[in-house]
Amino acid sequence: MNRVRVGVQAEDPITLAGLTSFLKTRAELFVVPNPAEADVIVFAADRVNAKILADMRHSAQQWSMPRVLVTNELNPADVLGAVESRVVAVLPRTAATGSRLINSVIAAAKGGGMMPPNLLGELLKQVDYLQREVLTPKGLNASGLTSREVDVLRLMADGLDTAEIAQHLCYSERTVKNVVYGVTNRLNLRNRPHAVAYAMRVGAI
Structure with a gap:
């Protein structure tokens, strides 16, 4: 059986x-001392x-693996921030039994x-608000890219240069x-290249 490598972080x-x-x-x-070697961070x-939210964001910027958050109190307004910090599971400490x-x-x-x-319901509401009130009025999708940007980046990923992209899309x-x-x-x-890599990573192209 392949054991899951776990990194552990805590406030105290x-x-x-x-x-x-x-x-x-x-x-x-298998608990690893270096979080960079982990499959999952608890x-x-x-x-x-x-402060904790800032610590989680900083940790997520260093290491991109998923997080399991164990806490007694998470403000529903901070759920989206936690998810953006790679948190995929939230367990109340009182309910965090071994299994x-x-x-x-x-x-x-x-x-x-x-x-x-x-x-989960609060997260869905926040995502819906973000899409409806923030992204859509600016012509953006959930990846943060406009449809025009996606078209250009997709052709760029196919190896076309500026002139070829302009001709293909009828742009200058x-x-x-x-x-x-x-x-x-x-x-x-x-x-x-960084822009193309970003578009691929977020699934826009």
Whole structure:
């Protein structure tokens, strides 16, 4: 059986020690000291406040693997922020029994998730609001790209240069350059290959 490599993070050393000790007893898991080597990270905090959310965001920027969050308190307004920090499962500490925690970790490693119904409902409301009030009025989709940007990046990914893209889409070369500049500047992308890589990563092309 392939064991799931787990990294453990917590807001205080006592919780960290206890959680690490428990997870080490499970045959299905292998606790790694370096989170960069983990398949899943378990993050424990009594309550998710602004500092904890910032810590999770920072951690997610360093390591992209999924997170299982164990907490007593998560403000519904912060659910989207937690998901953006790679959290795929949320367990109340009082309900984080051995089997539930292990099942959540294994599900996360397989690309699944687990979230209480009230938090899932709140997340769906926030995503709907984001799509309806923020993205759609700007002509963006959930990837943060406009349909014009997707068209240009798709052709760029196929190896076409600026002139060929302009001819294919019946745009001027200046328009194509403006589209590329707009997307790289707005999303803080370094160059054209980075823009193509971003579009592929978010599933836009």
